[in-house]
Amino acid sequence: AQKITQTQPGMFVQEKEAVTLDCTYDTSDPSYGLFWYKQPSSGEMIFLIYQGSYDQQNATEGRYSLNFQKARKSANLVISASQLGDSAMYFCAMREGLRDSGGSNYKLTFGKGTLLTVNP
């Protein structure tokens, strides 16, 4: 089974509108973290936002916010007031085993991504 599922291969949004990119995850670990990354056409991977499984509040970073629904195992990224520069591939990723003693293996498992296009 896939650990991270992004069901929207592509999304379109009008400039200045908000858009939600879906992400569901699968883990039996009680301690995990969820990350969102942006990959523009130039190819670099840009970290956007982080949500820990024990965080009481939804994470926010500027125009980015995370709609974290733990019981549903979803961590959707909300981008408010979309800009043309937001057009990119967006990846959801998960890190498990955050409380493993002595652990320094903090690899991320990525979803397949959602291609967001912002229209003027």
Place this chain on the structure above:
Amino acid sequence: DSGVTQTPKHLITATGQRVTLRCSPRSGDLSVYWYQQSLDQGLQFLIQYYNGEERAKGNILERFSAQQFPDLHSELNLSSLELGDSALYFCASSAGQPVSPLHFGNGTRLTVT
């Protein structure tokens, strides 16, 4: 700028050849991760090093190997290259805390002809 440096940016080589990709992590980061990104497989974790020691292995082929040196830079060696090895190879580093994100380099685009 993530602070992670990868060289070269592009590499074109023939099947059967061997190449070395190089990565310098952000200053102070002890962990280095290697990922392969291809259209069909997406972003796949290959291997992780922490302060010179291998810590985790993912879907890394036996033809591939890596190491992290005392100065913390890392190299990914790809040998007996096949057409299917053509991909974007990323190196990432992190501060080593559970909440620390991975900071990615700009990648090396490998084309095997």
